[in-house]
Amino acid sequence: MTRWAPDAALRLEAAALDLVAEQGYAATTVPQITHRAGLTTRTFFRHFADKRDVFFLRDREFPRVVAAALEGLPAETAPLAALQQGLERATSPLAQWREPILRRRAVIRAEDQLRERELLKSGHLADAIAEALVARSRPGTEVTPAEARLLASVAVLVFDRALDSWLDGPPLSPLSAHLADAWRDLAALFGP
Amino acid sequence: MTRWAPDAALRLEAAALDLVAEQGYAATTVPQITHRAGLTTRTFFRHFADKRDVFFLRDREFPRVVAAALEGLPAETAPLAALQQGLERATSPLAQWREPILRRRAVIRAEDQLRERELLKSGHLADAIAEALVARSRPGTEVTPAEARLLASVAVLVFDRALDSWLDGPPLSPLSAHLADAWRDLAALFGP
């Protein structure tokens, strides 16, 4: 597909993470990042909308992955069950990325500018989930747009919480277990 | 208190809202805003951390208001009930601000840069709520920090949803009714 070095975005991401680990986010400039990656400043902004975006390269396709997982489920599956199963399937590949995700989270947590971008990405994930829920809505398991938005918000809340406890927990505990815990904790607030 | 014109921040906010309504957010520059408010660019950044922040002047004290409402409740009130009552009390003054809140939401919805800032403010609200829940935790209605964060996330989700449906609904419907609806909708997902 791409001709030149196909990993320009990945090189920029790696350079950015290195520099931020050394100097912090504020002290790291885009020219520094591009110089380390062997590129120019202008090229950086062709791959990323702004300086913050370089730290969210991996999140770009995740909404589509979750949406695809949802639409791949049997039509009879009720919305809430579909969210549980869809999240579990979409997140299973994350197991092998635990360490880089951990390092990236440390960077994001340290800077409000990155934290708000992370929240926006979660918002986009919720949008994609809501859209997918409406798309797979069938007579019998009907989902209105308003219900879909609520379900999607809840799903993202559960996902974020499960991801956090997974990253904070022992290295080998499966993410799926933390997802189940998060669903159970939430239901326990309203159930008996 | 303040000596010069005590309303510099308010003037800047009004000028910014006017200009954005006329030209859109991207086309509006900070020099334009400050010129209309009769101030200089440098003064803008003394009142607001960045260009986006001018649209969130009103949200600054809201986390403290909610936290105060929570801590003003009887210690016996269970956490979930405390959140319901606390939100209802803290939001009751919003009734008179419906129109300006509506205009502001239209501006924020139109721009991702403002939407992500709004999400960060919601995050700060959740932080304040979680902290307040832990602070009012008593033997009998014990709340761990992890539970508090979950409860706070749920409360913010409910608040955001109720605010949206309130703004989308008829002008005179009380916000408290939309809050109750949002709590009921959420519980219905997990209850019977």
Add this chain to the structure above:
DNA sequence: CCACCTTATGACATTCCGTGTCATGATGGC
């Protein structure tokens, strides 16, 4: 009434962010 301190603002300089535009070189189709 006067020196003094505090504080909001103005004025100026500077760095970096982000974008528009055109040129260049590499690639692949035909």
Add this chain to the structure above:
DNA sequence: GCCATCATGACACGGAATGTCATAAGGTGG
């Protein structure tokens, strides 16, 4: 081999955001 395409380089430029010093307004204590 010619040409269209696309990633990148090079250059220019306006705006965001900050550091620093100066100034004016007001309050305070003598």
